[in-house]
Amino acid sequence: MEEEYSNIYNNLIKLTRNKLLYQKLDKIDTFSDRLFVFLLHFAFFLKNYKTNKNKSKLQKIYDFNFKQIELSIREIGYGDVSINKQMKLYVNLFHFIIEKVEIWDSINIQSKYEFFNKYLKSTKNTNYLVNYFEKYRTFLTKTTLNYFSNDIIEPKV
Numbered sequence: 001m002e003e004e005y006s007n008i009y010n011n012l013i014k015l016t017r018n019k020l021l022y023q024k025l026d027k028i029d030t031f032s033d034r035l036f037v038f039l040l041h042f043a044f045f046l047k048n049y050k051t052n053k054n055k056s057k058l059q060k061i062y063d064f065n066f067k068q069i070e071l072s073i074r075e076i077g078y079g080d081v082s083i084n085k086q087m088k089l090y091v092n093l094f095h096f097i098i099e100k101v102e103i104w105d106s107i108n109i110q111s112k113y114e115f116f117n118k119y120l121k122s123t124k125n126t127n128y129l130v131n132y133f134e135k136y137r138t139f140l141t142k143t144t145l146n147y148f149s150n151d152i153i154e155p156k157v
Helices: 002-016 019-023 031-049 052-076 080-102 109-120 126-141 145-150
Strands: none
Touching: 002 031, 002 052, 002 145, 019 126, 031 052, 031 080, 031 109, 031 126, 052 080, 109 126
8 A cells, every 4th residue: 555655656746846847937946846836736636536435545645645745854854843843834835725726727817827926936937837737637637546556657747
């Protein structure tokens, strides 16, 4: 089971490491920017696959992913007190992202641009990100949860 969750996490990381996401924004690829993009991928992922039959599995994936984020923060060198503070901030940010993702279909394009501008602190090419995540949402609807858990994928989003 752990390998299955690890594959899902690694697939989301692979999507997050897409260099074009950062080049188009003309940004330095920082940990906080990557984490924001990871949380966005994860939020769309959860929204797409949430069903009553997947609820328990998605909770385990959620727990595994946040455990991995905590391990990453530890590797950077934060202390225990700082890690707890950072994790609280990241979990709160994630829940805010989930709220936005839940209403994504109903918000206008300008609100989507503003969302990316606010959290990535960039106004350059945010239309690329909006288009990217629209393609990612479509990609998710055409794939199964098992697709992400079997092996590391090569998505074309």
